[in-house]
Amino acid sequence: MSKEKGTLFIVSAPSGAGKSSLIAALMQRFNLDDSLRLSVSHTTREPRPGETNHVSYHFVSNEEFEALIARNAFYEYAKVFDHYYGTSKEIVEEWINDGKDVFLDIDWQGARLIREQSPYAKSIFILPPSLEELQNRLKKRGQDSDEVIKKRMEKAKREISHYNEYDYLIVNDVFDESVLALRSIVLAHRFELKRQSNKHKQLLDAMLEGYSK
Numbered sequence: 001m002s003k004e005k006g007t008l009f010i011v012s013a014p015s016g017a018g019k020s021s022l023i024a025a026l027m028q029r030f031n032l033d034d035s036l037r038l039s040v041s042h043t044t045r046e047p048r049p050g051e052t053n054h055v056s057y058h059f060v061s062n063e064e065f066e067a068l069i070a071r072n073a074f075y076e077y078a079k080v081f082d083h084y085y086g087t088s089k090e091i092v093e094e095w096i097n098d099g100k101d102v103f104l105d106i107d108w109q110g111a112r113l114i115r116e117q118s119p120y121a122k123s124i125f126i127l128p129p130s131l132e133e134l135q136n137r138l139k140k141r142g143q144d145s146d147e148v149i150k151k152r153m154e155k156a157k158r159e160i161s162h163y164n165e166y167d168y169l170i171v172n173d174v175f176d177e178s179v180l181a182l183r184s185i186v187l188a189h190r191f192e193l194k195r196q197s198n199k200h201k202q203l204l205d206a207m208l209e210g211y212s213k
């Protein structure tokens, strides 16, 4: 029997809403069975203090990124904040075929492209409780200059305007509650897949037959 494929979970949010922290917490707290993976994107933006190459992102030059585009290496790519960002095709496909659930931390443009190519992907939008709180979080993160924060706040409204293209919405107010909400979405989707699978159906049919006797 062929292995059941994993699911692609797209997570988008305005910068600073908390998507990286939420996905990281999900991985730390709920990946005991090694069933979750986070795709590491390529980007042409500069690393922030504390970011490690090949862990946070694969940091590459414009020329390298364009060579990867030419080689058709990306599942999707987009320009965000004047830099290229892209999802590597090979590794994501390998994980999905291996039955892993794969998280993509990508913007609304990438989400649209993935939905077109993978109709079974599930998409989740993370909202901050308010724009004021979003700005506070960007400031508290302490990794961007005032000018960059201003730019990110301007872009936030545009990103938020796409929230209704997503399957699920999480307002990231209390952090631990949001991690559990993310976890519930993964579990609910796994259950749905199992329910649809033939093996599960046979089990349920057998049980119901027992009841009717």
Ligand SMILES: Nc1nc2c(ncn2[C@@H]2O[C@H](COP(=O)(O)OP(=O)(O)O)[C@@H](O)[C@H]2O)c(=O)[nH]1
Binding pocket: 011, 012, 013, 014, 015, 016, 020, 041, 042, 045, 076, 077, 078, 080, 081, 085, 086, 087, 105, 106, 107, 109, 110, 111
């Ligand atoms: N389309 C696309 N967007 C990406 C990719 N990787 C990251 N992004 C998005 O690019 C935006 C900027 O990311 P980043 O510079 O890390 O800033 P942060 O969101 O403040 O952490 C975010 O909306 C990310 O979700 C990718 O591979 N493809």
Ligand SMILES: Nc1ncnc2c1ncn2[C@@H]1O[C@H](COP(=O)(O)OP(=O)(O)O)[C@@H](O)[C@H]1O
Binding pocket: 013, 014, 015, 016, 017, 018, 019, 020, 021, 022, 137, 138, 140, 141, 172, 173, 174, 175, 176, 178
């Ligand atoms: N629910 C929350 N309450 C308070 N601070 C949060 C919450 N979620 C995330 N943060 C903080 O907000 C900042 C931005 O989070 P981050 O995960 O980097 O956002 P994103 O990946 O969406 O840009 C970080 O300093 C993070 O610790």
